[in-house]
Amino acid sequence: MTTPPENRHIYTVSQVTREIGVIFENTFGMGVWVEGEVTNFKAASSGHFYFSLKDSAAVLVCAMFSRANRELKFKLQDGIKVVCRGKIGVYGARGQYQLIVEQVEPKGIGARALAFEQLKEKLSKEGLFDPAHKRPLPFMPCRIGIVTSGAGAAIRDILGILKKGAPCVGVVISQARVQGEGAAEEIARGIEELNQFGALDLIIISRGGGSAEDLWAFNEERVARAVYASRIPIVSAVGHQINTSLADLVADLFVETPTAAAKIIVDKKNALLSDIEGLKHELGFAVAQTLSGLKNDLIALRQAIKSPLDRLHEKAQLVDDLAGGLTQHTRQLFNLTGERVAALIHRLEALSPLAVLSRGYSLSMLVSDGRVVKSSVEIKRGDKVKTILARGAFVGSVEEVIDEGKTVV
């Protein structure tokens, strides 16, 4: 049935539009959460985002202005499932209702994995994972900090190993929830407070095994940045997972389990003790060498410097040697000469007149002057002549002189 013209309430388009807006406000209030899949995403040159959220039966047009989308921690793209908070309103100029989005969160594993990858990329570009930024662990940590849950396997494992293997290491624990809402904030604050407290050589951030979901706090940006900003070196020991968390990537060192982190400290202590033993031995050996060397020097010097008595004995010995030699030579010389003398004597004897005499010859000499008579002219009749025979002699007087030439009868 048509209403007669005078009974109709006639709205203008703008009025209708305004009314619709009011209805939306009344129904949805100033903010509403809507989940759906992103579709028709477009980022305008102005910086504003325009997209739609859809589910199996309907589509909701969305706009996210640059002021809001600047805060986005991940990139919106078609296909990902999200949860949006915003205000439902009317875009009068186009006669369209839309959701003005203030905040977006990824929903579901796929979306979260994507967000993770995007965050990882962002932090990597900023240099948070840069190996050059990583510090070497302290030579021997004397006092360490641990950020972990006060209950739970991680702290129990770490303390157990330290107590047994390196009870010299002091521990300061900053307790934090390691999963669930607000865990990331507590972990980050724990790291910051331990840094403020100071006097620590190393910090371990840790939690025991769990699902990827359970470990998610260690993938939060807040934690990653706190690890990067830490002045004290950090070892990350998160879960027994295969995938590394962002905290692992930023840390100065990451290990697979809390146990492994504690073992590093115990190993350092044992290695140091063993090094010290080694050095003690080297010390002993070196000093023994030095002493032995000095002793040898002393002996050598003593040899070089002889006492006057020793020198005297040496000289005496030398004299004896020489004398002995002299005697021997002299004796030899004598023997030789003796032989020669004997030989000469023999020759002499052979030449001796006495030897001649023994052959029958005799020697006559004048008694008066002892002259040996060699010629008949030297004697005359009546001279007394002594004749020497080989044995004995006789005296005679000359009876007759016979001159040379005249034969003897």
Next chain:
Amino acid sequence: MKEKQSFEDEIKKLQKIVEELSSGKLTLGEALKKYEEGIKLAQSCSQALQEAQAKVESLMKKDGKFSLKEFAGEEEEKA
């Protein structure tokens, strides 16, 4: 636990003493003195590492100030 000189410094000192002694250039008096010094260093380091009295504590912050409380294990988590 020793605070004054780090382990690293002490070990370096000890290594230097061993080098000096090995050089054979020391007099008897110097050698014995260095040996004694080295042994003392080694002993004090070893002893510190073999101590077993280190504390395990919880960090508390109240009114902007830090304090330490003995850690008993299985405690309540920070609120």
